[in-house]
Amino acid sequence: MTLVSVDDLAIPASVEEPGAEAFIEMTRVRNRISVEATGGYDLAVTPDELLPGWLDQRFAPKRMLVARIEGRIVGRAVAELPVPGSPAAWITVEVLPELRHRGIGGALYSAVERLAVDAGATVLQSSVLQGESGSVERITAPTGFGSVPRDSETTRFLVARGYGLEQVTRLSRLELPADRADLRRRFVRATAMSRDYHLAYWAGATPDEWLAHVARLRGRLATDAPQAGLEPDLSPWTPERVRDTDRVAAASPATSLTVLAVHSPSGNAAGYTTLTVPRQTARPVTQGDTIVLQEHRGHRLGLTLKVANLLRLGEVAPGHPRVVTFTAEENRHMLAVNESLGFLPWGYEGAWKRVL
Numbered sequence: 393m394t395l396v397s398v399d400d401l402a403i404p405a406s407v408e409e410p411g412a413e414a415f416i417e418m419t420r421v422r423n424r425i426s427v428e429a430t431g432g433y434d435l436a437v438t439p440d441e442l443l444p445g446w447l448d449q450r451f452a453p454k455r456m457l458v459a460r461i462e463g464r465i466v467g468r469a470v471a472e473l474p475v476p477g478s479p480a481a482w483i484t485v486e487v488l489p490e491l492r493h494r495g496i497g498g499a500l501y502s503a504v505e506r507l508a509v510d511a512g513a514t515v516l517q518s519s520v521l522q523g524e525s526g527s528v529e530r531i532t533a534p535t536g537f538g539s540v541p542r543d544s545e546t547t548r549f550l551v552a553r554g555y556g557l558e559q560v561t562r563l564s565r566l567e568l569p570a571d572r573a574d575l576r577r578r579f580v581r582a583t584a585m586s587r588d589y590h591l592a593y594w595a596g597a598t599p600d601e602w603l604a605h606v607a608r609l610r611g612r613l614a615t616d617a618p619q620a621g622l623e624p625d626l627s628p629w630t631p632e633r634v635r636d637t638d639r640v641a642a643a644s645p646a647t648s649l650t651v652l653a654v655h656s657p658s659g660n661a662a663g664y665t666t667l668t669v670p671r672q673t674a675r676p677v678t679q680g681d682t683i684v685l686q687e688h689r690g691h692r693l694g695l696t697l698k699v700a701n702l703l704r705l706g707e708v709a710p711g712h713p714r715v716v717t718f719t720a721e722e723n724r725h726m727l728a729v730n731e732s733l734g735f736l737p738w739g740y741e742g743a744w745k746r747v748l
Contacts, residue, residue, distance in 0.1 A: 394461055396496050398503045401456045401468070403446045407439045415439055417465045418458055425486045429521035430739050434565065434676050434716050441670070444643035451475070451633050455507050459487070459496050466491050469504035473511040477626035480515040480745075481508035485549075497549060509748065515623050516746045518555065520546050521739060533560045533742075535620050538721030540742045547742075555744040559620035559720055563739035564730050565676070566715045570702055578733075579699045586691040589662060591700055592652040595708065597638040602652060603631035605661035609683055610634065616686050618720040622743055645671045649708070651701045653684070653693045662688035665697040669709045677705060679717035682726065695729050702733070 404412035416439045423436040445452070452472065459467040467487035474481050483504055487497045508516060522540045530539035531547065538560025540547055583589075592599075598606050607629040614624035641648055646668050653663045663684035669677050684693045702715070717735065719726050 394494060396466075396494075396499055397460045398457055398469075398499050399460075401458045403456075404443070405447070407443055412439070414458070414465065415443065418456070418468055421465050421468060421488060422486065424488060426521070428489050430563070434714070434738075435521075436675075438645070438670075441644045441646055444640045447643070448636065448640045450636055451627070453511075455504075457500060457503050457507075459500050461491070467496050467500055469500040471504045471507045471511070473508065474513050475625060475627040477628070478623055479513065480517050480623035480625075481511065481513035483508060483516055483518045484520070485518075492545065501549075501553065514748050516555075516748065517558075517622055517743065518550065518745075519561070519741055519743045520550075522546055522560075522742045531557050533557055533620065533721065535559060535618075535720075535722040537724070538562070538740065540740065550744050553746065555746045557742055558622050558745045559618075559722070559743040561718050561720050561741040561743065562727065562737050563741065564717050564719065564727075564735035564737050566702075566717075566730075566733060566735045568677075568712055568714050569706065569710065570734070572703065572706055575699050575703050575706075579696065579703065582692040582696040582699060586653070586693055586696055588656055589653050589688075589691065589693060589696075590656050591696070592654055593700075593704060594650050594652075595647055597642060598634055598650070602661065603634050605652070605654075606664065607631050607634050609661055609664055609685070610681075612685055613681060613683055616683060618723045620720070620722065620743065622745060647671075647709070648680070649701055649704055651697050651704065653688070653697055655688060663693050663697060665694075665701050667701050667705055667715070669705065669712070673709075673711035675712065676714045676716050677709070677712050679715055694726060695732070698729060698733065 401414060401418055404415050407416060419439040419442055426435045427433055454472045457469045458465045470484040472482040485497050485500045522544060529542040531542050532539040611629040614626050649667045649669060651665055652661055655662045665682040666680035667677050668680055
């Protein structure tokens with residue numbers, strides 16, 4: 393019988409310091425599992441991109457466990473612990489493909505569930521890449537949009553532990569370089585419907601003048617973006633929290649590009665979008681949050697924001713192969729925007745929930 397140990401992963405102060413080897417090894421394991429689930433490296437990260445979020449947990453407490461066989465990391469479990477305003481913890485359990493069906497996932501799950509419950513969670517949620525299978529039997533999300541294979545490893549693992557599917561998210565990607573002339577034409581047409589709005593651009597940290605506006609937009613993501621039956625994170629967003637989030641991002645070698653839509657008559661922010669750009673040009677760019685507040689919808693601001701940031705990307709960081717994005721299947725409007733820009737689906741993620 394193979395002996396498996398499960399324990400906390402020590403978080404190093406930097407990836408260069410002695411003792412960082414385990415964190416680096418964990419990142420390799422995470423990336424291998426991502427490649428197995430998606431068929432490519434588009435969701436892979438580097439240790440120095442992953443580490444900052446683990447060093448600063450003031451507004452996002454979490455724990456990571458790793459499973460080892462003879463000292464080698466073969467799996468990991470992450471618990472994003474409950475925050476004020478939410479009863480839920482988000483749980484991730486991952487095991488190398490060649491070592492599944494040996495009880496490693498179950499051992500990790502039991503341990504990480506205890507961490508979440510001890511931290512006060514009364515709801516457990518898990519968002520996982522859904523590998524395909526040959527089965528035609530599906531489980532459809534309660535939203536009516538999107539489904540997952542009924543007999544996939546992930547589905548069987550979660551159903552056996554009392555989880556129910558709540559939402560399906562589509563992974564899409566846009567191959568670059570985009571046709572800049574076409575993007576400019578789209579931008580002109582879109583802005584013709586939003587003459588009462590103007591745009592603000594920045595790279596990296598949020599400028600002081602927009603901190604309160606971005607805090608309001610981030611807070612509204614929990615209520616304005618599709619959540620299906622999931623427990624949203626209703627913890628308050630303040631300018632201080634935006635600054636802290638920006639500090640975490642600044643510690644990573646990746647760069648963020650943000651475009652903000654401002655309602656000119658009132659001076660209030662109406663929406664924003666972000667792109668995360670890795671240092672290596674051979675790697676894809678990740679589309680982050682995009683939101684337009686409900687009271688400002690109907691002016692093609694979502695399209696305006698995305699086109700503006702794609703044009704900006706081509707100016708300041710050309711050469712990346714593609715942009716990848718995640719969009720809830722019930723968010724038909726944003727999916728239509730993405731499809732009009734040339735994004736194509738390439739994977740799916742299921743969000744699952746268990747009430748304790």
